[in-house]
Amino acid sequence: MKNNGLCIYLEQLRSARHISQFSFVDDVISLQQYRRYLKGESDIPFSVVAQLAGKLGIKTDTILREFEVARLDETQTMNNLYNLAVNYAHKEFFNLANSINPDNIIEGSNLLLYKHSITLNDYYRKAITVTQVREINKELINYPSVLDQGILSTSEMLILTFLIDVMQNEDQNRIIDKLSIYLNDKSLILSGGNERVYTLILARLAKHSGILESYEQVIKFCDLGIKRNLKLFSYYLMEFFYYYKSLAYHALGDDENFKVSLKKCFNILEFEGNENKVKKFANLINSDYHIEFKNYVLDLYQKEQEKGS
Structure with a gap:
């Protein structure tokens, strides 16, 4: 299917101005x-867009600017829906979902994320089984054929990372290996301005790789996420990246990098100052390593200071 988002947006403007479809396209x-x-079924040519914009009494460049704003707003709405799921x-999910008309979604990747979010919410409230949610999402992205595509959208990648949770080991490894190829070449991914989803995908792949005991992969995905965040001046999920790295280095017996990762995780949490998040990670780390997280890190800094004196 071609990208029909701009045409859907033009159709929304036409409807809002109470122009009939026949009059709208007449002589065009x-x-x-x-x-x-x-x-x-096919892409709308720019020359047609310009003529239809004239029928609306709006300059073409204005249409294109407003379309981009609408597309980004829509992307944020779909991200919010996904996060609620x-x-x-x-309750909040249903309130937001009821305000969305899927027929008016202008971006194909956003429509995919909308449908995925609906299935997730149904699954998490136990309205559908794991078998049903797996088959629905496989159909959404045409799995396994999607793995042979030259380019993936972030929504397709997000659904693939979810499928890792509900697939057999052979499929899990196949998905992770394939996504690794895409993540190493940004040109193979259509982000659609959805940069946070791309970072979320890296964090989820790091987590899944740890579950599969692929510790070098964990470090690789975390490093990609950290590098990406530094480039974007963002702290999104940074505490998870350093936490997952600490788990991987601990499993590999790399004590030096384990300690560095824990210190950086601690620094991020202290910088953000979210008490609930600090408590959550302290409980996780205390349980994982049988330490008292804050005292352990402060002791590391104390020893470094004494060593440097």
């Missing part, structure tokens, strides 16, 4: 061709 293209553009906020 046939009604049948217009509807093919709407269905995504994965945080089991069912």
Whole structure:
């Protein structure tokens, strides 16, 4: 399917101005061709966009600017919907979902994320089984054929990382190996401005790799996420990246890098100052390593200071 987002946006503007489809496309293209553009059967040419913009009384560059703003706003809404689903906020999820008309979603990747979020919410509230959620999401992205695509959207990658949780080991490894190839070459990924999802995918892959005891992969995915965040001046999920690195280095017996990772995790948590998050990670780390997280890190700094004196 072609990208029909701009055509859907034009259709929304047409409807809002109470112009009939026939009048809208008259002397520009046939009604049948217009509807093919709407269905995504072919891309709408720029020359047609310009003529249709004229029918709306809006300059073409204004249409394109407003379309981009609408697309980014829509992306944020879909991210919010997804976050509500994965945080089991069912009431808030239904309130937001009821405000969304899927027929008016202008970005194909956003429609995919919308559908994925609906299935996640159903799964987490036990309305569907693990088998059902697996098959629905496989169909959404045309798995396993999706693994042979030259380019993936971040929504497709996000769904693939979810499928790792509900697939057999052979498929889990196949997905992780394939995503590793895409993540090493940013040109193979269509982010659509959804940069936070890309970072989330890296964190989830790091976690899954740890579960599969692929510790070098854990470090690789974490380093990609950290490097990406530094480039974007972002702290999004940084505490998770350093925590996962500490687990990997601990499993590999690399005590020096284990301690460095714990210190950086501690620094991020202290910098953010979120008490609930600090408590969560302290409980995790205390349990994992049988230490008292804060005292352990402060003792490391104390020893470094004494050594440097």
